[in-house]
Amino acid sequence: MQTARDVLTPDALAMLQAIASAGSFAAAARDMGMVPSALTYRVRQIEDALDVLLYDRSSRQAKLTEAGAELLREGARLLTEIDAVANRVKRVATGWESQLTIAIDTIISKPTMMELCESFFSLSPPTRIRLRDETLSGTIAALTSGQADLSIGVAAADASNHTDVHSKPLGTSTFVYAVAPHHPLASAPEPLSDALIQQHRAVAVADSIQRGGGMTFGLLGGQEVFTVASMQAKLDAQLRGLGGGYLPRCMADSYIDTGRLVVKKTERPFRHVAISYAWRGGKAAAQGRALQWWLQQLESPTTRAALLEEHRSA
Template sequence: MKLSLDALAMLDAIDSAGSFAAAARQLYRVPSALTHAVRRLEDDLGFALFERVGRRARLTPAGRTLLTDGRQLLAAANELECRARRVATGWEVELRIALNALLPFNALLPLIAEFDAQGHGTRLRFDHEVLAGSWDALSSGRADLVVGASGEALRESALVSRSLGNAVVLFCHAPDHPLAAVPEPLPTHEIRKHRAVVLADTTRTLQARSAGLISGQDALIVPDFSAKLAAQVAGLGVGHLPPCIAQPAIDAGQLVSRQTETGFSREPMHLAWRRSHDGRALQWFVQQLSTPHWRSQLQLQDA
């Protein structure tokens, strides 16, 4: 057989890393061995998989087609392995956790350490999601557990959700922004005159949502909260930020937090997972994250 799951994983690593050298580091192999393996695979298949563009490796059209469909095989094999392990031991090979970008990942580090100390061997994978992307990650299978699925709970019988409380965000702008001359509470019609900095919704299949954007307001759409913070500090726009991100900039005098006529903005947060997932690692995290202690650590307020 010319193609194997290991070969597909190798192609996936090279494409994701962008170069043979970077992929070799991820795979704990020397670059020359990786190059040789790809050339041997190309010889077996009878067509080129990569072309060199400077130091980067770019898939050929044939290679892209092979890897696009091959990633579905990799995902299916990973799911099969996870299901088999859950049947055998009850503990997942991997638990994929989607964390709402509003919530501080650092707050979960002690919880991760506590889980690791039990030695169950489950690999943890965290990703950030924004707005409807949280529910989409769960319903599409990108995540097994969502911490902070936002907005209204998705009404789908295959999913289970419970309220975690509300995430509070602060309306901020740079000290020299024109809104600094407007007295509090800031009227909505004054805010509308100025560009908002907003995160792109990470959903792939559900209808995208927006938050903190007033109808008719111009927007600068950025990929993450680091970019949003930098843009607001630079005076390129205004918008809401979670306290864990905004407070250091406020303390340093780079941003000011202002009251608006609509009051503090709160986003409902949920803990959500698929009803069919009965792995013990998921159950452990659900149990821990449902406690008042961890809701407090995630800076969530009661609904």
């Protein structure tokens, strides 16, 4: 009989992820170019070796048991670690990482990031670039958990809380309270009180951290909240009058200038947030050449300013 080591291969773990993504054995088999019976047989082999049921067969869907869900979670972690080992081996051999993952907070300018990627790829490096959109504490969490090699748009206070993380200032972002001109608060007398703001829906960005409660800013107890996934989505929602909230001036200025957003003074002062970029590891000699290139670009004051301010269309 096969043992757990025989069946828990990277291919088998990737297969289980494919089943979870497809939602059924039949759909996963089609995606993988297999016949359903072959896929079912491989799953049975894993179940027999572990002596557990991974899927509830009473449903037409590929519904995981608790044991199956745990294997899927741990399998994803193991595959990430395998990729990381391969990355380190490649770096040792050539100096270039096989892949560099960059976590980008949604406050960061996407056009500027694309311009930097374009410059990087013009070098024809052997390194693949993977960009991850993150928000709030999720940006630093992606770095400290090993899911990213570089994080851009980290709150400076978050970066300073980790001894194994190195960071440098990117700049400062000022957040102002803004609403659409047709929103009820647009014509309300200033400064807006917390009691008045609480009566109206707030638009908030969800923290992308995977575990824990994450963080929120500018929300009042008992206030109705419309939660979105990114700072751009928050801006779009407030332009439509779906709620109010604090926005970074660098993203909102063009809409303020054209009258599509109205800045309102509140009882609370505008927030000034120090933003950083951060990476793991210390000595430059231990850094891969791709990470060194990105850190060199971030030394430029012009590049740092553009990452926070250039929110124009690509």
